[in-house]
Amino acid sequence: MxxxxxxxxxxxxxxxxxxxxxxxxxxxxxxxxxxxxxxxxxxxxxxxxxxxxxxxxxxxxxxxxxxxxxxxxxxxxxxxxxxxxxxxxxxxxxxxxxxxxxxxxxxxxxxxxxxxxxxxSAPARRGADVETEATLSFEDAISGVTVPLRTTSDEPCATCHGTGAKAGTVPRVCAHCEGSGMQTSASGGLFAMTEPCDVCRGRGLVVDDPCTTCHGSGRAASSRTMQVRIPAGVKDGQRIRLKGKGAKGENGGPNGDLYVSVHVESHQMFGRKGDNLTITVPVAFDEAALGAEISVPTLNGAPVRLKVPAGTPNGRTFRARGKGAPRADGTKADLLITVDVLVPSPLSDDERAAVEALRAARDGDDPRAAMLGGGA
CATH class of the missing domain: 1.10.287.110 (DnaJ domain)
Incomplete structure (x- = not known):
């Protein structure tokens, strides 16, 4: 009042x-x-x-x-x-x-x-921060998802409603700190140090007849399940802070925060490099040698068409812009496409004849000549 x-x-x-x-x-x-x-x-x-x-x-x-x-x-x-x-x-x-x-x-x-x-009166105290973990599929980590998380935290006791006292009784204000929960002690010099009260342990209250559930602490373990939105583009090992979703405060104090450590499962085709997605696609020898236009899958979207220039070497990486993970600013990163030139094995009769014709056409050209020049 x-x-x-x-x-x-x-x-x-x-x-x-x-x-x-x-x-x-x-x-x-x-x-x-x-x-x-x-x-x-x-x-x-x-x-x-x-x-x-x-x-x-x-x-x-x-x-x-x-x-x-x-x-x-x-x-x-x-x-x-x-x-x-x-x-x-x-x-x-x-x-x-x-x-x-x-x-x-x-x-x-x-x-x-x-x-x-x-x-x-009892000082307001901020609720404790709560830690939990969430495991997401690769797709959900990229697109964002709402997941149910069950957390256990130290919250006001349901039996005594956070007073710490048995039903029908109330705590008394700590005479040592006069209810402030803090005490000041001299350090032996010019300065004084303020710290939690030794008598009431910072609560500002002393319980003479404690609650049988929380034994006078006013706090008890409480479990709850909440729906938590994991933002799009979250990375494996990332720690997300959800303000005010932790343990409840005491005597009007603010709630603590919830920290979620995210684990992302691997994907059979796609990987990740920063905000960019990565994929390795097989390319036939003739496609790399003569050039071709191929279809490349994207994550949660339609395939993109990639033009492979003639003479493309194995391991070359191309970039499909805007097909990667969402960035913090709302834009999308890129998809990095690495080609893996396949050597046919075993060779059919026609393939062998074509390769032998290619060898003959090279006329004994040694691709390692530059490496060996002057070293023999």
Missing amino acids: NNEWFEKDFYKILGVSKDASASDIKKAYRKLARDHHPDAKPGDKAAEEKFKGISEAYSVLSNPEKRKEYDEQRAMFSSGGGFPRAGSSGGFGFPGGTTSGGFDFSDLLGGVFGGGTRTR
Whole structure:
């Protein structure tokens, strides 16, 4: 609950007595809301502010729990007692030295006191990062895919809702760090060091009667399955960060992140070199020698036509632009096509005759002559 509420007289704003019934409060609100609604007085800033105050008063007084809390705190505030503070006995300083008893834990530690005393409630803590792995086919890694991932992380205990305390009890604010979760110690020189509190281990709270599930830590292992989108073009061994998909935070702290290590299965035809895809295609001896136009498969697409020039040597690589993996900027890399010139074996009679004719046509030309020249 907001501290500013205790400084306002909601009963006076609605024009009802402090012992007014719920029905009387509703009637008063309806009449005032009708008279001061912005639609009834367009452009009237004063009426708009009046309407906001009326709505705020009704939101508190129409709720039995909020009204009870408001009445109790108004009584304390008006008597000069100020807002409640953490006492050394472990309870919160309500009249008579009693503890809160009936308040919800989240209100007790934060909402009741508002921003002015936030350091006396449990500090917000970021959730832990979670690591997991995913194995993808080569095709899914290139095109992107949504996969179900089951993760186990340390999250607020479902039994005590993260308080660490047994049902019916609440933790007390740590007297050592006054609920901040941190302590300052001198280093023996000019500097002081701030570190997690030794007593509450950084929680800002001390549990006297611990929850039997989490043993007072407020955290417990939790498993969940989520659908995770793996972006197109992911590489084998790449680590993907998914912000806010890790373990849940504590006391309003942000969630941790999820890190997914990706393993990509190999493909029977295609490989990868950076963002470029690679493929080796067989080319007949005559196609390499005389030139040809051949069809080359692509991944998840129609084949491309490749012109092999006459005299193409074995191992030459050609480039088919835009047929590779997606890049981070949205463009596509290339497909690198390497030719593998095949030597026919065994030779048919006609093939042997043709090769012998080729040998005769070379007229004893030695392709290694340049290597051996002067070395004999």
